[in-house]
Amino acid sequence: MEKIIQGPIWRFGDGISTDHITPGRYYHLRGDLSALAKHTLEDENPDFAQNAKPGDIIAAGKNFGQGSSREHAALVLKERGILAVLSPSFARIFYRNAVNVGVLPIICETEGFQDGDAIRIDLAEGQVTNLTQNLVHPFSPLPPIMREILEDGGLVPHVLERGGLG
Amino acid sequence: MGHTLAEKIIGNRIGREVKVDEFVIAPVDVLFAHEGTGPLALDQLEVMGKGKIATTGLFFSDHAAPPPRKELADVQRRLRSFAEEVGAEFHQPGTGICHQLVAEEWAIPGQIIIGADSHTCSAGALGAFGTGMGSTDVAIALALGKIWLRIPETIRVEIHGQLPKGVYAKDVILHLIGYLGADGAIYKALEYGGPTVDAMSIEERLTLANMAVEAGAKAGLCAADETTREYLEKRGRVQDYQAIEPDPDAHYERVVELDVSQITPQVAFPHFVDNIHSIEEVEEIPLDQVFIGTCTNGRLSDLRVAAQILKGEQIDPRLRLLVGPASRQVYKDAIKEGLIDIFIDASGTILPPGCGPCVGVHQGVLAEGERCLSTQNRNFKGRMGNPESEIYLASPATAAASAITGIITDPRTL
Numbered sequence: 001m002e003k004i005i006q007g008p009i010w011r012f013g014d015g016i017s018t019d020h021i022t023p024g025r026y027y028h029l030r031g032d033l034s035a036l037a038k039h040t041l042e043d044e045n046p047d048f049a050q051n052a053k054p055g056d057i058i059a060a061g062k063n064f065g066q067g068s069s070r071e072h073a074a075l076v077l078k079e080r081g082i083l084a085v086l087s088p089s090f091a092r093i094f095y096r097n098a099v100n101v102g103v104l105p106i107i108c109e110t111e112g113f114q115d116g117d118a119i120r121i122d123l124a125e126g127q128v129t130n131l132t133q134n135l136v137h138p139f140s141p142l143p144p145i146m147r148e149i150l151e152d153g154g155l156v157p158h159v160l161e162r163g164g165l166g
Numbered sequence: 167m168g169h170t171l172a173e174k175i176i177g178n179r180i181g182r183e184v185k186v187d188e189f190v191i192a193p194v195d196v197l198f199a200h201e202g203t204g205p206l207a208l209d210q211l212e213v214m215g216k217g218k219i220a221t222t223g224l225f226f227s228d229h230a231a232p233p234p235r236k237e238l239a240d241v242q243r244r245l246r247s248f249a250e251e252v253g254a255e256f257h258q259p260g261t262g263i264c265h266q267l268v269a270e271e272w273a274i275p276g277q278i279i280i281g282a283d284s285h286t287c288s289a290g291a292l293g294a295f296g297t298g299m300g301s302t303d304v305a306i307a308l309a310l311g312k313i314w315l316r317i318p319e320t321i322r323v324e325i326h327g328q329l330p331k332g333v334y335a336k337d338v339i340l341h342l343i344g345y346l347g348a349d350g351a352i353y354k355a356l357e358y359g360g361p362t363v364d365a366m367s368i369e370e371r372l373t374l375a376n377m378a379v380e381a382g383a384k385a386g387l388c389a390a391d392e393t394t395r396e397y398l399e400k401r402g403r404v405q406d407y408q409a410i411e412p413d414p415d416a417h418y419e420r421v422v423e424l425d426v427s428q429i430t431p432q433v434a435f436p437h438f439v440d441n442i443h444s445i446e447e448v449e450e451i452p453l454d455q456v457f458i459g460t461c462t463n464g465r466l467s468d469l470r471v472a473a474q475i476l477k478g479e480q481i482d483p484r485l486r487l488l489v490g491p492a493s494r495q496v497y498k499d500a501i502k503e504g505l506i507d508i509f510i511d512a513s514g515t516i517l518p519p520g521c522g523p524c525v526g527v528h529q530g531v532l533a534e535g536e537r538c539l540s541t542q543n544r545n546f547k548g549r550m551g552n553p554e555s556e557i558y559l560a561s562p563a564t565a566a567a568s569a570i571t572g573i574i575t576d577p578r579t580l
Contacts, residue, residue, distance in 0.1 A: 015348055015438055019546040024526030028237040031205060043553040063349035067546060069284040071206055071300035092353050092384055093284055097300035145189055145314055155302045156210050165191050165314050
């Protein structure tokens with residue numbers, strides 16, 4: 001994973017659930033990720049579903065990814081090229097899923113962040129900078145096991161490479 | 167220092183003492199997935215070239231059962247073929263909801279149970295450390311028989327007082343979620359105890375444990391006691407029983423005291439589970455659908471409560487009443503007790519055992535602008551298949567009373 005990630009943000013509110021990210025009415029599309037990904041977050045922001053681009057970043061309110069365990073919620077973000085999600089807190093299953101599939105979840109303050117703000121994430125420094133608003137927030141690194149999984153490109157490559165769980 | 171239930175169960179399974187915030191690799195006793203999450207787990211097993219599984223694996227057809235579309239029929243067939251190939255258990259549509267079947271047939275006090283479904287925390291009702299994960303974690307655990315876990319802090323929920331008439335375990339857990347908030351227990355375990363929990367049946371404890379995740383918790387645990395032993399004995403599994411309780415000097419992150427004699431029926435308003443209102447505050451809200459069922463409240467005791475209210479009554483003709491038993495056993499028992507007749511005579515519709523309309527896939531999708539009162543655990547926007555609809559959550563008693571009047575109704579008034 002790159003040490004510096006830079007891109008524009010899409011702003012979402014508190015409590016974005018996996019039902020919001022991948023609605024249950026598209027259950028039958030779970031076997032067709034590119035079709036499912038076209039509907040990502042469409043009930044919250046149809047503009048995102050249509051216009052999010054690879055390299056974009058999500059900045060959300062607290063408890064991002066709450067609800068169902070569906071890993072597709074993390075996979076559709078990856079499919080759309082979303083490299084990182086910023087939130088003051090993540091629901092734990094989504095947090096694991098994101099790392100397992102190679103999407104970076106960053107626990108940091110997002111108060112005051114607005115749609116389209118330019119964000120720079122420095123992984124080595126553990127710092128998120130909102131270049132548009134001139135805000136800087138520190139974040140804690142992932143726990144070691146999750147960092148290794150992410151660096152290896154996800155849980156399956158991690159296990160294949162290391163012959164087991166760490 | 168003593169241990170909480172979470173520390174005790176995980177510590178016992180890895181054979182040493184564990185500390186909060188420590189990362190461990192633990193054996194998994196039971197693993198499961200369903201048609202919504204299983205196929206992705208099988209994809210990952212294929213990537214790893216694993217044609218075998220290392221521990222008990224269960225596959226369920228409950229979220230879209232019987233399948234409403236060919237894509238979902240295909241994934242159920244795929245799970246069935248895989249299960250036959252590796253010697254796992256496959257449950258056909260109609261057998262019931264994964265969490266209910268795990269409780270009836272598999273969960274044992276002291277086990278670690280991982281399911282590719284967020285409500286796997288239900289198994290905590292039997293003193294098992296059940297927690298939900300994604301498909302890839304479950305795939306890895308199927309392949310290796312192991313999982314990595316962080317030892318969670320525990321919030322002890324000490325519940326006392328007698329439940330007033332018309333107030334049930336569902337009202338207790340809704341009240342607690344309203345108090346803690348949907349993120350109040352993220353990364354933590356909830357441990358339910360105290361005289362009220364001691365006096366609860368396993369079915370009631372399942373309702374508490376089931377919704378632990380709605381406060382963000384990793385697990386919702388109850389001690390395994392004489393009530394647990396009786397539950398297992400009834401199902402011919404008494405040999406599996408062992409008592410498990412937290413140590414009296416266990417360390418908790420915090421202790422929440424709850425006197426349930428003071429609470430009234432609770433309702434979660436759209437579109438968040440922690441948007442809790444006491445029934446007295448609820449103004450006239452007309453309903454289009456009432457759903458009684460799910461892994462939260464589709465058990466025999468739930469159907470009994472609803473049937474008692476609906477007996478000899480008619481539902482409001484403007485709404486649909488759907489009743490979904492949580493398992494085939496629940497369905498059979500409900501028929502034997504005459505409960506199903508009561509629902510049908512009241513003009514209700516009986517759904518096959520399974521998740522029913524809770525996930526928005528089939529069997530009760532809402533029209534634009536419609537309102538549903540459901541005994542399920544979630545009311546996120548679009549949850550029941552239509553983002554332009556509203557979902558309210560309540561107990562089976564409140565649901566049954568509301569089905570008669572056509573508006574959200576305090577069951578104590580009927």
